[in-house]
Amino acid sequence: MCGIIGYVGEKKAVPIILEGLKQLEYRGYDSAGIGIVHKPRSKKGAEDKNKIFVLKRKGRVANLSGLLKNKHFPNGLAIGHTRWATHGEPSSGNAHPHQDCSGRIAVVHNGIIENYQELKKELEKEGYQFKSRTDSEVIPNLISKFYKEGDLKKAVAKAIKKLKGAYALGIICSEQPEKLFAVRNDSPLIIGLGKGENFIASDASAILKHTKRVIYLGDKQIAVLEKGNVNIFDLEDKQVSQKIDILSGDISKAQKRGFKDFMLKEIYEQPAILSKILSQWVSSDGNIRFKHLGLNDNFLKGIKQIIIVACGTAFHAGLVGKYVIESLTRIPVWVDVASEFRYRKPIIKEETLIIAISQSGETADTLSAVREAKKNKGRVICICNVLGSSLTRESEGVIYTYAGPEISVASTKAYTAQLMTIYLFALYLASLKGKISGEEFKKGVSSLQKVAAMQNKILSQNKEIKKIARRHLHFGAFLYLGRGVNFPTALEGALKLKELSYIPAEGYAAGEMKHGPIALIDEYRAVVCIINSSPVYSKMLSNIQEIIARKGKIIAIANKGDEQIQNYLKEVIFIPKIEPLFSPLLTIIPLQLLAYYVAILKKYDVDKPRNLAKSVTVE
Numbered sequence: 001m002c003g004i005i006g007y008v009g010e011k012k013a014v015p016i017i018l019e020g021l022k023q024l025e026y027r028g029y030d031s032a033g034i035g036i037v038h039k040p041r042s043k044k045g046a047e048d049k050n051k052i053f054v055l056k057r058k059g060r061v062a063n064l065s066g067l068l069k070n071k072h073f074p075n076g077l078a079i080g081h082t083r084w085a086t087h088g089e090p091s092s093g094n095a096h097p098h099q100d101c102s103g104r105i106a107v108v109h110n111g112i113i114e115n116y117q118e119l120k121k122e123l124e125k126e127g128y129q130f131k132s133r134t135d136s137e138v139i140p141n142l143i144s145k146f147y148k149e150g151d152l153k154k155a156v157a158k159a160i161k162k163l164k165g166a167y168a169l170g171i172i173c174s175e176q177p178e179k180l181f182a183v184r185n186d187s188p189l190i191i192g193l194g195k196g197e198n199f200i201a202s203d204a205s206a207i208l209k210h211t212k213r214v215i216y217l218g219d220k221q222i223a224v225l226e227k228g229n230v231n232i233f234d235l236e237d238k239q240v241s242q243k244i245d246i247l248s249g250d251i252s253k254a255q256k257r258g259f260k261d262f263m264l265k266e267i268y269e270q271p272a273i274l275s276k277i278l279s280q281w282v283s284s285d286g287n288i289r290f291k292h293l294g295l296n297d298n299f300l301k302g303i304k305q306i307i308i309v310a311c312g313t314a315f316h317a318g319l320v321g322k323y324v325i326e327s328l329t330r331i332p333v334w335v336d337v338a339s340e341f342r343y344r345k346p347i348i349k350e351e352t353l354i355i356a357i358s359q360s361g362e363t364a365d366t367l368s369a370v371r372e373a374k375k376n377k378g379r380v381i382c383i384c385n386v387l388g389s390s391l392t393r394e395s396e397g398v399i400y401t402y403a404g405p406e407i408s409v410a411s412t413k414a415y416t417a418q419l420m421t422i423y424l425f426a427l428y429l430a431s432l433k434g435k436i437s438g439e440e441f442k443k444g445v446s447s448l449q450k451v452a453a454m455q456n457k458i459l460s461q462n463k464e465i466k467k468i469a470r471r472h473l474h475f476g477a478f479l480y481l482g483r484g485v486n487f488p489t490a491l492e493g494a495l496k497l498k499e500l501s502y503i504p505a506e507g508y509a510a511g512e513m514k515h516g517p518i519a520l521i522d523e524y525r526a527v528v529c530i531i532n533s534s535p536v537y538s539k540m541l542s543n544i545q546e547i548i549a550r551k552g553k554i555i556a557i558a559n560k561g562d563e564q565i566q567n568y569l570k571e572v573i574f575i576p577k578i579e580p581l582f583s584p585l586l587t588i589i590p591l592q593l594l595a596y597y598v599a600i601l602k603k604y605d606v607d608k609p610r611n612l613a614k615s616v617t618v619e
């Protein structure tokens with residue numbers, strides 16, 4: 001978590017850092033800070049020595065901007081940080097940059113130093129004093145300890161050899177006022193190459209406005225940036241060659257375009273995104289072709305098992321994937337929370353395909369799971385939204401979801417884009433393995449092509465859904481129930497509500513209700529039931545009757561034309577009918593809107609819910 005940025009160049013660094021931090025705020029927003037190398041003028045007008053000025057504030061980047069309002073820093077060297085607290089509560093004191101005791105060195109850090117307590121004890125014995133409760137503060141002090149020899153690059157290398165954990169670091173030193181240092185291990189860091197200026201950042205969004213020429217720094221490589229050049233070294237001080245990539249994408253896409261917030265805009269973008277995905281992967285002859293799949297047909301035909309790894313919303317997309325892929329291809333699919341897969345000694349056979357799903361492509365748990373799979377000789381592809389992200393670079397193949405930048409912390413459009421991609425992959429694989437006929441393939445693609453229009457119909461019912469949200473926002477807890485391919489929809493609906501409105505919400509497979517959750521039901525419990533037309537409709541209807549009998553307050557998601565449900569319930573959101581297998585692309589839309597409106601009516605910040613960050617880049 002956390003976002004870091006650094007600038008060295010001819011322009012004033014402060015506005016560039018602040019602007020970059022705003023772009024990175026989705027990675028954490030409990031505090032922000034900036035470190036600037038600056039030569040203050042003494043009273044008599046004589047120039048003094050360079051110093052590092054550190055300014056930090058609890059809360060959003062806007063608070064930090066306020067602090068800098070009337071301050072004048074003309075220099076072109078600074079680092080910035082926006083924080084998601086891991087060690088030490090959100091406060092100005094724990095905000096980054098952190099400095100060494102002498103104040104000569106300042107560091108911004110994204111990641112976790114696992115052995116910081118041990119290092120801190122050692123440093124304390126040597127007389128170093130600590131001001132914060134963070135793990136990060138050991139880093140500038142460790143560098144400072146080795147800097148006694150005068151070469152900062154060497155000192156950084158020595159410090160790195162002592163650190164255990166994940167880190168992306170931006171480092172400045174008052175005695176090296178022309179240089180910005182950067183190093184990473186497992187946490188993302190990108191170097192941007194400009195003209196007369198160079199940048200570091202946690203991701204491209206922070207620097208895209210300035211340059212599209214980037215270098216992805218390798219693990220344990222040290223970059224030394226000056227305004228006119230960038231040099232990269234390994235820990236043995238050998239220069240490393242640089243591969244320059246050109247970024248595609250346009251920062252102007254990440255605007256609200258008249259919507260009140262990013263989340264609503266992203267919910268409404270879904271139909272267009274799904275159409276875009278279809279046009280990307282379904283060719284004019286009606287066949288599905290993936291550009292960067294990276295696996296040959298022989299391997300694909302021989303797959304005996306698929307393991308999907310992901311976190312959060314992407315995990316829920318993976319659960320839908322299990323139903324879809326198994327149903328169409330008859331290949332057994334296991335879905336694992338990435339952080340569990342990583343540590344459970346997974347069994348990976350030669351004919352196993354691992355699919356990692358991630359919006360950001362930077363989720364630490366998902367990346368670790370992929371690394372673990374590769375260590376066990378697993379063949380890995382990913383379904384990912386962010387072009388050039390770590391996951392796409394570490395996987396053998398990629399299917400991009402083309403959802404565009406997702407800014408709102410709660411994932412919406414990335415989820416349905418992941419689902420659409422999974423449907424297409426399942427159809428592709430099923431047809432390759434001869435598990436579905438040409439007719440069935442065509443029918444599947446044609447169903448998917450109808451989804452966008454159907455989603456638009458649901459979105460047009462926003463006012464009705466807002467009214468339902470208003471009638472239910474006082475409920476202290478929600479239960480979400482679904483069956484089959486809509487069990488993951490129930491999980492995802494509950495996740496959306498809890499992360500946005502902080503109301504406890506649980507998702508369950510409706511068949512499980514009798515095995516425990518039914519104890520929760522009374523007149524104070526809101527229960528969201530997904531009862532679309534499907535082979536388990538009557539089972540779901542029985543569940544609904546059981547809830548009514550216990551006075552639970554039901555909101556149902558049902559298909560248009562379902563008269564039966566109206567005999568039982570008042571609060572029904574009707575959605576268009578589609579083949580049950582494809583219904584998760586529709587059933588989730590009203591649940592996204594419901595969660596959105598509950599949070600809005602409670603006056604919460606939907607784009608940046610408390611305690612969360614968009615990219616979870618620590619394990």
Ligand code: M6R
Pocket residue numbers: 311312313314357358359360361362363366409410411412495499612614615616
């Ligand atoms: O970037 P990723 O898709 O890997 O992120 C995974 C989860 O952190 C993410 O889906 C999270 O659960 C969202 N806040 C859900 O809205």
